[in-house]
Amino acid sequence: MSTKNDAKNWVGQALPRKEENRLLRGRGKFADDIKLREMLYLRFVRSPYAHARIVSVDVSAAATLPGVFGTLTGAEIAAQTQPFIEIGPDACGRIKDYPLAVSKVRYQGEPVVAVVAESPSLADDAAELVQIEYEALDPVVDAEAALTDKSILHDEAGTNQVWNGVFEYGDVDKAFREAAYIVNIDRMHFHRFSSTPLENNVVIAQWNPKDDRIYYECNNSFPSFAIQFLSAHLGVNIDRIRVETSDIGGSFGIKITSYPQMAVCALASKKAGGRPVKWVETRTEHITSSAHGNERTFRDTRVALDKNGVITGLASRHIDDCGAYPRYEPLGCVIWSQVFPGVYRFKNARIDFTQAVTNKCPVGPNRGYSRMQHLWFLERVIDICGHELGIPSDEIRLRNYIRPEEFPYTTPNGCVYDSGNYQKMLQVAKERLGWEEWKKKQAAARKGGRLVGIGIGTTLDSGTNNFGQSQIVNPGAPFSGNSQGANCKLDIYGEVVVSVGSCPQGQGHETTAAQVVADVLNIHPDRITVRTGFDTERNVHTGFSGTYASQFAVSGLSAVHGAAQKLRTEMMRLGAFLLETNEDDIEFGTGEQGPEVRSKSTKKSVNYWGLANIVNVNSAVLPSELYEVTLNCRYIWRAPFKVPDKQKKYGSLTLTYASQLHIAVVEIERDTFIPRILDYVAVDDCGTVINPPIVEGQVYGATAHGIGAALMENCVYDAVGNMLTSTFSDYTPITAMNMPKVKYDHIETPSPHSYSGAKGMGEGGAAPIHTISAALQDALFASGIMIDDSFNNADSLFRAMVAKEISQIKNLVRVEKRV
């Protein structure tokens, strides 16, 4: 007899994270916590040169050190493997990328030799004994210089250009012919920065000679992508590669590209007769050699505006720097176009996009990947136009924003923005800031000679990719669509167990998946066990599975929801049979004997144990027509995408578009040139919120990441390719001490593209970078200085303001007035 009803919508509740109890008590299981019998430890010997020919490699002293089990060189690896798959066509496709350098090194920190020893310290000692003779070559550390091909990184490619394409929509020439104003901007630059997860990359690999299978425990955040690369590289069938992930201490996309190290560890294990090999990345290795975000230069930008300051056309040339090896690139050459017009309504635009290799660390999909560079560019364009035309920064945005009634909005390149209300976000943000009050304070401060600026940044977080966009950069690419798998079952004693092919790194997947299933089964989320972490052998993954690109709330939870619905349907069928009623009469709830299904009419019930018992261990009771009921339901959710038009570069590239609007008040200290944030507001719209504290936490995280990038974090290289910021002392990642108090708020415009109305979120669209650039611009425009770089610290502001070395408006911006 049922006594309780848990009827409640768990989705939307501020449920404490289920993960918290484990993680905050130090009971998480991270890859480096795993110790296996006879485990060996791997250390890389890395190149001090950015560009050099390898003359000789002598491992004899290292190999004979007691406790050293062996070494691996690039030549050994090249002899037994294939180069990694290249995603790009033509010249890019000819690049030969091995996990250890073979004949040349192409960035400082590139691994050249691997040393395997009985302990990490022995491996360290042995690595110092490896003698490598180099012949230095001319390095190229600037993408525009690289495109001259005076010093070529990859001889087999014959050029440093990775990709080029023109994205043109509408009638651009007509827009410029009819423009009232044309604003010309010579050059802008988005700097190179990365992520600093608490946990660096870790790989444990075992190439087991007994079954010739490779076992991985690691913290790669896109393992289904990694195993596709590893399988082809190692010549091992994909089903013979097992990848497991456990708790992961942050990734932000950077851990997607750890597959080269995964390959080396497997080959080292094979050479060591199958003993497991562990590699734990040091912080300096992470900063110099894991992956950086894309650096981009914007050249020859022309903006057409009507007499009211509405943008009618845009033309520009963008050059992207992907570092020494393309790896995940050239996907970034198209991914930015998911947000082609940003939040603005212009229809006519032409962007000539080129990507080049340089002698710097390869890039990876760093949080806000490829879109944030473009969105920063658009936000700079709107602010520069506003300042030049004398239109306030809020007003010029309101004149150009896509309007609420226009959603779903189709962009010039065929993307469909699902929902949004940027005007309302601006209104909420201004209210939270106290806009009018700050304007008065700003005016008073300026009278006193203080440099105070107020900046707005509006941005998009496009989530759930259509991998068909890869065919825009390479028509032969065998990828399109997107999918995610999940499994929901009643175990033998009636436990509800959910598995999903994601690799959470702090996003609270255990909690949000439980909330979704709780609503479907009408039980408390605490009664649901969510198995997080990837495992190829659980068979709940697809080729797109992982955690990246702001998609779990849509792809992951849709898969979980689908699997839970299938389970619910089976439970209803089974319950109707056992309770001798029909399925319409069945309801779900919690009784005295736990979760149950019951007859609404007779009030008879059977609990989950009873249901699971019959299917799993008492099956003779089942009639044959219920043999197909397994209570173990796998569901694959597929995004409703089509393959984009490759020639026109047109199509739906992303399913959901969360948006963020930030406002910052920043003051530049006159004496020290240090920029200080006086006030900060972050407003988020990720559609229906599954769990408010989790969303808020990710907004804070993305805000911190963006503020760090805007003011503190910069991957600096000197002219010969030395990375000058290879430690935390020099890279200065943001800490809690550097964070302003953030005033958070949100609006909800539910997405019509997801079952729940939720949109993927977590990347934040790098809103703080746009916002702080805008605030600094506002502070300095009257001084004749333009913010043309995304990184602005005291040094760069000093050079702009006092030394006049950079960023003078008169040299960078020219306005043609035709009215």
Next chain:
Amino acid sequence: MAIKFAGDFEVKRSPEEVYDFLSDPARFAALLPDFQGLSIQDSTHFTVKVNVGISYIKGTAEVKMELAQAERPKRAQYKGQGSMAGGNVTLMAGFDLEPIDGGTKVAWQGEAQIFGRLTSMAGGLLEPLGKKQIQKLIDGLQAALGRQDAGATPVPPEPMETA
């Protein structure tokens, strides 16, 4: 990271004498600051060992040197490449000799390029330290060539203080 250097000095020796000194590894290399040892491979190739140290990063660098240009008595140019803990260095140092009244004008110029983590860990210190070392070499060279017994192996200068 590149450190460029250049300068000149005058000595009361003939260009031939100066050239012979500069092109003799046994005499030239011993003037390198913190010189520890020398092995000569042939008439134009030799390897020197020098102590290097910045703060707590200390060790020995082995620098393979080549007398790349030898135009007696006008010009001598060395090229070198070495490695040390945390970094590698490539260097070029040239000496142009011009006869003057009663002696020789020695114009010297060169460039050292430093690669590796050292540039990040000690970047701000490297350039002043490098220039100090080079000045020490030139001072030693000038002193040795100024002495009457310049034909003999000069006494190496005192080890340099590390920052």
